[in-house]
Amino acid sequence: MSITNVDLSKWIEGHHTVSRDGRNGEEVHVYAISGPPVFGEGRESRWDFDVETPIGGVIFILKGYIDLSTLEMDAILSARFPFTDLTLAEVKGNLKDGIKVTFDIPRVISGSATFYVRDGWVWMDLSVTIFGKTYDPISVKLFPLP
Numbered sequence: 001m002s003i004t005n006v007d008l009s010k011w012i013e014g015h016h017t018v019s020r021d022g023r024n025g026e027e028v029h030v031y032a033i034s035g036p037p038v039f040g041e042g043r044e045s046r047w048d049f050d051v052e053t054p055i056g057g058v059i060f061i062l063k064g065y066i067d068l069s070t071l072e073m074d075a076i077l078s079a080r081f082p083f084t085d086l087t088l089a090e091v092k093g094n095l096k097d098g099i100k101v102t103f104d105i106p107r108v109i110s111g112s113a114t115f116y117v118r119d120g121w122v123w124m125d126l127s128v129t130i131f132g133k134t135y136d137p138i139s140v141k142l143f144p145l146p
Helices: 005-015
Strands: 016-020 027-035 046-055 058-067 072-081 084-094 099-105 109-118 121-130 133-144
Touching: 005 016, 005 027, 016 133, 027 133, 046 121, 046 133, 058 084, 058 109, 058 121, 072 099, 072 109, 084 099, 084 109
Parallel strands: none
Antiparallel strands: 016 027, 027 046, 046 058, 058 072, 072 084, 099 109, 109 121, 121 133
């Protein structure tokens, strides 16, 4: 099966948004797939997600799930560089309290990310330095919860 330009355009319409950084108004592109799992028990309380956000030549990837009954998140934050993906942090905790992770790969990427729920959406506040250039702070609306 191949994807045509029309198919890709329709897919992007439903899975891409341009978010404005809540602090400085810069455009941040967010590509997201989220929803209940297709198979298995407990589908009504689980919300899976796969989000990609390009910032500064790197694509930040957040992949995991949320238990909708408790707002517990279990995910992996990684960064895609040309030729490789690097795991930055495990993201585990309750979104009601906010979940903060830090990461440091010397001379490549360092910083922190905080995940939380606001107005029914999952948000990420990101402060990061990539190859010596700092992007700080960036506040991004990632995806809505049901």
